[in-house]
Amino acid sequence: MTISPLPPTEKTPPRAVDVRGLVIAAAQALAPQYPLHRFIARNPYAGYEDLPWDIARERIAAEHGTSLVRPESAYRDLYAAGGVNDADLTDALGTLVHDVSLDRVVRWSGRDIRVADVFIADLLASPEAPLPRRTLLTPAERFAPRVHTKIETYLARLGARSLGHAPAPDPLTAGRFWDAWRRSAGRDLTLPVRVRRGVRIAAESPEEAIATAFEHWEVVGDDAVALLRAHLLSLPGWAAAIADGSSGAVTLTDWLAARVTLELLWLPSDTPAWHPNAAATTAAAVVFPAERHAERVAAVADSLALTLADAERAELSRILHALPESCRLEAWHAAAERHLALLVSPRSRPRADRGRPASQVVMCIDPRSEGMRRHLEASGDIETFGFAGFFALAIAFQDAAGGPAIASCPVLVAPRARVHEGSADQAAIERLRRGAVTARTAHDTLEGVAESAASPFAYAEIAGWATGPASVARTIAPVTTARVARNLREIVAPRPATRLDPDVAFALDERIAYAESALRMMGLVNGFARLVVLCGHGATVANNPFAAALQCGACGGHEGSPNARAAAAVFNDPETRRGLDGRGIHIPADTVFVAAQHDTVTDRITILEPWSVPATHAADLAAFEDAAARARIGSGRERLAELPGAPANPTDDVVLAELERRGADWAQVYPEWGLCGNVAMIVAPRRVTAERNLARRVFLHSYETDADPDGSALETILTAPMIVAQWINAQYSASTLSPNRFGAGSKTLHNVVGNVGVVSGYGGDLRTGLAWQSVGVGHGARHEPVRLQVFVQAPLERVGEIVSRSHVVRQLVDNRWITLRARADDDTDWATLTRYGWRTQPLSDAPSPTEPTPKETTAWN
Amino acid sequence: MELKDLTPMVKIEIVIPARHAPEVTDLIRSLGARGYTAVSGVAGFGHHGERGGRMLFNDHDALTMLITVVPEDRADAIASAMHPVLTRMSGVMFVSETAVSRAEYFV
Numbered sequence: 001m002t003i004s005p006l007p008p009t010e011k012t013p014p015r016a017v018d019v020r021g022l023v024i025a026a027a028q029a030l031a032p033q034y035p036l037h038r039f040i041a042r043n044p045y046a047g048y049e050d051l052p053w054d055i056a057r058e059r060i061a062a063e064h065g066t067s068l069v070r071p072e073s074a075y076r077d078l079y080a081a082g083g084v085n086d087a088d089l090t091d092a093l094g095t096l097v098h099d100v101s102l103d104r105v106v107r108w109s110g111r112d113i114r115v116a117d118v119f120i121a122d123l124l125a126s127p128e129a130p131l132p133r134r135t136l137l138t139p140a141e142r143f144a145p146r147v148h149t150k151i152e153t154y155l156a157r158l159g160a161r162s163l164g165h166a167p168a169p170d171p172l173t174a175g176r177f178w179d180a181w182r183r184s185a186g187r188d189l190t191l192p193v194r195v196r197r198g199v200r201i202a203a204e205s206p207e208e209a210i211a212t213a214f215e216h217w218e219v220v221g222d223d224a225v226a227l228l229r230a231h232l233l234s235l236p237g238w239a240a241a242i243a244d245g246s247s248g249a250v251t252l253t254d255w256l257a258a259r260v261t262l263e264l265l266w267l268p269s270d271t272p273a274w275h276p277n278a279a280a281t282t283a284a285a286v287v288f289p290a291e292r293h294a295e296r297v298a299a300v301a302d303s304l305a306l307t308l309a310d311a312e313r314a315e316l317s318r319i320l321h322a323l324p325e326s327c328r329l330e331a332w333h334a335a336a337e338r339h340l341a342l343l344v345s346p347r348s349r350p351r352a353d354r355g356r357p358a359s360q361v362v363m364c365i366d367p368r369s370e371g372m373r374r375h376l377e378a379s380g381d382i383e384t385f386g387f388a389g390f391f392a393l394a395i396a397f398q399d400a401a402g403g404p405a406i407a408s409c410p411v412l413v414a415p416r417a418r419v420h421e422g423s424a425d426q427a428a429i430e431r432l433r434r435g436a437v438t439a440r441t442a443h444d445t446l447e448g449v450a451e452s453a454a455s456p457f458a459y460a461e462i463a464g465w466a467t468g469p470a471s472v473a474r475t476i477a478p479v480t481t482a483r484v485a486r487n488l489r490e491i492v493a494p495r496p497a498t499r500l501d502p503d504v505a506f507a508l509d510e511r512i513a514y515a516e517s518a519l520r521m522m523g524l525v526n527g528f529a530r531l532v533v534l535c536g537h538g539a540t541v542a543n544n545p546f547a548a549a550l551q552c553g554a555c556g557g558h559e560g561s562p563n564a565r566a567a568a569a570v571f572n573d574p575e576t577r578r579g580l581d582g583r584g585i586h587i588p589a590d591t592v593f594v595a596a597q598h599d600t601v602t603d604r605i606t607i608l609e610p611w612s613v614p615a616t617h618a619a620d621l622a623a624f625e626d627a628a629a630r631a632r633i634g635s636g637r638e639r640l641a642e643l644p645g646a647p648a649n650p651t652d653d654v655v656l657a658e659l660e661r662r663g664a665d666w667a668q669v670y671p672e673w674g675l676c677g678n679v680a681m682i683v684a685p686r687r688v689t690a691e692r693n694l695a696r697r698v699f700l701h702s703y704e705t706d707a708d709p710d711g712s713a714l715e716t717i718l719t720a721p722m723i724v725a726q727w728i729n730a731q732y733s734a735s736t737l738s739p740n741r742f743g744a745g746s747k748t749l750h751n752v753v754g755n756v757g758v759v760s761g762y763g764g765d766l767r768t769g770l771a772w773q774s775v776g777v778g779h780g781a782r783h784e785p786v787r788l789q790v791f792v793q794a795p796l797e798r799v800g801e802i803v804s805r806s807h808v809v810r811q812l813v814d815n816r817w818i819t820l821r822a823r824a825d826d827d828t829d830w831a832t833l834t835r836y837g838w839r840t841q842p843l844s845d846a847p848s849p850t851e852p853t854p855k856e857t858t859a860w861n
Numbered sequence: 862m863e864l865k866d867l868t869p870m871v872k873i874e875i876v877i878p879a880r881h882a883p884e885v886t887d888l889i890r891s892l893g894a895r896g897y898t899a900v901s902g903v904a905g906f907g908h909h910g911e912r913g914g915r916m917l918f919n920d921h922d923a924l925t926m927l928i929t930v931v932p933e934d935r936a937d938a939i940a941s942a943m944h945p946v947l948t949r950m951s952g953v954m955f956v957s958e959t960a961v962s963r964a965e966y967f968v
Contacts, residue, residue: 020888021942025949027884050951225945245883394918412921517917712915720918807912807951808922 013214014224016207023210023253026228029063031742033240033768034411035755039548040557041411043727044734044742044769045817053787053816054330063233065134066738067329070785072128075332079124083784084335089123090116092334099322106319108312118300118316119323119331125303126296129329138230139217139274140263147266152235154190155259156763159238162250163766164754177254178206185258198265206257213260217274226276231259236741237766241756296320333786337819340679341789344698346688348826357383359531359624361596362522364389364552364560365699365721366537367678368600373686373700374693375634380627383529384686385522386700388721389536389554391567392518393502395419399562400429400498401436408555408562410724417505419566421498428496435493474666478542479657482664497611502566503573511570512579518567519585520713523685523704528591531620534568535605536560537598543666545752546744546771550600550674553724561608564595568609592617601663601672603632603639632656639696644670644777669747669773676775676783678732681725683717684793688826699725703794705825711798718792718799719806726788726818733785735770743769792822796831796838803833867960870967871936872928875943876903877952879925885946886927892942893935895967900926909951930959930967 014022031044043049045068048056057068070078078084093102093116102116140148162177185191186200203209210228214220219227232239232252242255297317301308308316323331358381363369365386373384393416394409400421407415423429473481502511519525524532538559539550548557555563570576571593580587594617595608605628607613613621636655640646643662647654662671673696681699682689689700701717708714734742744750744767750758757766775783792799799822803809812818814835821830821841831838877885879901886897903926904913913924931939936956943954961967 017892017938018942018945020891021944021946024881024884024888025945028949225949388918392918410918412919414920712917715915716917719916719922723919723922805911806916806922807909808916808919810910 011220013218013220014211016205016211019207019210020253022225022228023256025225026232026256027239027243027252029229029233030236030240030243031768033237033244033757033766034557035244036545036752036757037548037755038407038411038557039546039757040551041553041724041727041731042769043730045730046727049811049815049817051815054327056815057330058326061132062135063229064236064738064741065132066741067132068733068737069329069333070737071131072123072329072332075329075336076124078336084332084339086116086120088335088339089120089331091338092331093119093323095334096327096331097322100319106315108308108316109306111306113304113306115319118304118319121300121303122296122320122323123328123331126299126325126328127292129325136226136230136233136276138227138234138259138263139271140267141230141234142274143271144267147263148234151259151262151266153763154262155235156238156759156765158258159235159241159766160753160759160763163238163241163756175249177250178209178257181254181258185262191262192266195262195265199261202261203257206251206253209257209261210253213264216264219274223276227260227274228256230276231256231263234259235765237757237768240768241766292325293317293320296325336784337786337789340697340784340786341819341821344680344682344694344789345821345830346682346684346791346793347692349687349690350826351685351687354383356527357381357529359383359533359620359627360385360524360529361533361535361624362387362391362524363535363598364537364554365681365701365725366553366600367675367694367696367698367700368672369537369598370694370698370700371635371638371696372598372603372605372631374690375631375638376627377690378634379630380623382624382627385524385702386686387518387522387702388724389552389560390563391534391536391560392514392521393419393506393563393566393570395502395505395563395566397421397558397562397566400432400495401493402433403436406556406558408558408560410554410720411556412720412723416510417502419505419562420501421562422501423496423498425496428494429498432493432495435489438492474542478664478666479660482542497609499609499612500562500566500569502570505566506570508575508579511573511576512583515570515576515580516583516585517713517716519580520707521717522702523707524702525585525704525707528587530590530592531617531624532571532591532593533596533624534564534571534593535596535598536562536564537600539600539672540602540663541671542664542668544671544747545750545758546747546774549770549774550672553675553728554721559597561595561597564597565608568593568595568612572612590616592620594621599663600674602659603636604659605632632659639672642673669771670777673782674770674774675728675732678725678729678788679784679786680789680791681722682791683714683722684791688793703792705794705798711794711802714792714794714798715802715806718802718809722788722790722818723808726812729786729788730817731770732775732783733787735772736775736781736783736785739769739772739775743767743775744771747771747773787816788818790818790820791830792820793825794822795824796822800833800838862962864960867962868964868967869933870930870959870961870964871933872930872957872959873936873939873943874955874957875927875929875952876905876924876954877927877950878921879923880921881950881952882925882927885943888942888946889927889929889939892938894929894931894939897927897929900928907953912951930961932968 028047031046032042034042048060051059061067090102100115104115105112140151182199182202186196203212214224217227239255242250243252297313297320300316360383361376362385363373365388376382377384390409394413396405396415396418397408398405398418398420405418409415537552541547541550551557552560577587592614594613596605597608598605633652633655636659640650640655640658646658650658662668677697679697683701683703685704686702701721739745744758745760749760752758759766775781803813813820813833820833823830829840829842831840875885882899889897901923903924916923940956947954
């Protein structure tokens, strides 16, 4: 056997046979792009998290022209508003400044000055750090911007045509894309003659076409990957949608081949040689010239009102060198994170026996549940728990109406079994299916035509006479129209009393194993109430392409009701209970599990299978529903106070009416705030966070060390729910920091392209993140972009072992994409896990547990 | 059948995060591999410490081992194409000599 030494072609441009590997390598910069119906937990930084955060910050600046942090002016405004203080800055500087002690005191101009104060003056007064700029450019972008614009316009049209749902078969999506595209582009009169001619005689395969470009630009090794990367990141939305694979016929290799071929043919023959900017791959994207340092020294001296002698000035200069200018924004960012972490950090609250509660409610870890849990606890004798909203059952759900099965589980996992909805009343199921088929066919036809890139105008001409009056009704009376539509659906397809079949889908040992995992993960292994409500969540919204982003992240962007119903059936299953008994978890015979759903827009909690609740527990259920009704008003009033356009000081009736209106109003761009403001995840017993208003900013996962003897439950929490929480946190931060690159811009400009995504206006790149209305109001950001702050109440050794064992968690911690704090119990200080071990971080300067109400920060976009 | 009757082939084993398995299997098939075996949930220890581990609800970050057997002339292309992939994502590749009884399945 003779295998060529690797790599075989470092000194010559890669061959066609190497192209697909290079494409995969280049595509690591693309974030996963899910279609709209499961647009959830999309982490734009995923491809960079194998790098330390500070290195990734430079790389992202070079490749995307955007930043992982706010501009310095925004941090200074935050400081002025009290969102960062000197203690936060000093703590952050402590991790970044190593060559000089922050506690050292220098004597300049006859005054004693603490070194920490010198750096704080630097952060507040020095010339602002420059904004990042994209340096990894395609040859056309660098040498012929006009040509580049024309190519981008053409490719955006090509993307919409290839991936959007066309009302009729498109030749481009039939057969081999490369052949179809060459035929199509070769006749496209919008392209210059020489380009058309060149396309017609281009290489026979996309791999050869890309190899031709490598040869033309004489790129070898890493430069070849950089060339492809520059092209992918020029229109990252379309590229990511193609990489997702849902496009079918077109592959990334096809897409890149079309790009580089057009570019070669379109650029003038005297275009200079291309070479990727070294800054894009290896060094800082932003260069700070030496003279800026002198300005820094002068600014600090002015700020501290110092008249410095030469020797003193030299010493100040030396001290400032200990904090490179490129690290200043990191100091600000860490300080802002610390400030928020202190606000939400759990306090000490020793265990106390509260007796058997009237009911227990398990809600999703989604930060929105925090508000409802707090109000439920205040409205009755209710104990609440936080757990991932799929309730440990990764299922494909097939509803009784017969639509396609949905993956109702985190995107991290594949469904383990298919759960069906059914009823003993077969005639009713048949009626439901017939009605549903009629409704689905009409809906799919209309939506398909309306959302196709090719047919919306024709649709308006043909169907406008019918949809016009309906549009007027939806605009003038949204709640009534929605009610009428619901009633019509009930007439066309009446829904009978149904149940799910997890007992068929899962074998007994699986049911026992998943039930035990869930209970141990949430620390509910004894003290069961008579009524345990498993409460999933969903969001009622109208006319919102990003509706999936408001649904349950643990259910893959779907409502959590199927999982709550399936889990309740499993926990009520006598055989499962017997199995749990054998594993040390005794669920009393009088305990009944009930499925419910929390609507995060209307704050209504609906019991999903009232027919499954035995008469013996009717009073318990009624008491819970009363408490839920009171909690709804409390939570709703609190949320409305933060939503744009909501009435001030509303009465209870106005609260309820306004919540319903926001869910039904198709012109409402702020139905709810979603997970805006999320800042932390707390894995701990509820008692350490109870009775505090965490303002719906924290993922709350219940956990009791005692219930998890071998640590496997905590390992599952840190390797699954925490990962999804980090993705969501990154998604919100990126959409806030870079609304034009990683966000989706304003909702009011969106045009839906099939099920793939949205574009702003009539074309351009596919938007990849959350709409601005998910993270901000007007020009001001509401979300505060910070890395996820994780608090775990568990023995440090246990947490450390899990981090060591799990690469995915270790990478997030070591590369500083999250901050992980732990404490063994209520009596010990929090310690932060660093590359060098645990660093104890007393939270003694934390403010008293007041309410960290999210606030609008100054606009920086 | 004796050992001398077997047909020499090259075995390529690739360990990568499961989320990358589809693109890598596409790659090796496009370069002439007639099939592969995927072993999910593998664990181990290497340059970057422990990998794999107990992940009840995380298929995304679990490791998968892909095994393919190809004639020597195709092994070169696969090994070459995998090189840039493995420099940009975590994973390892092992290439070794092997032999098969039904060569027609692999060519």
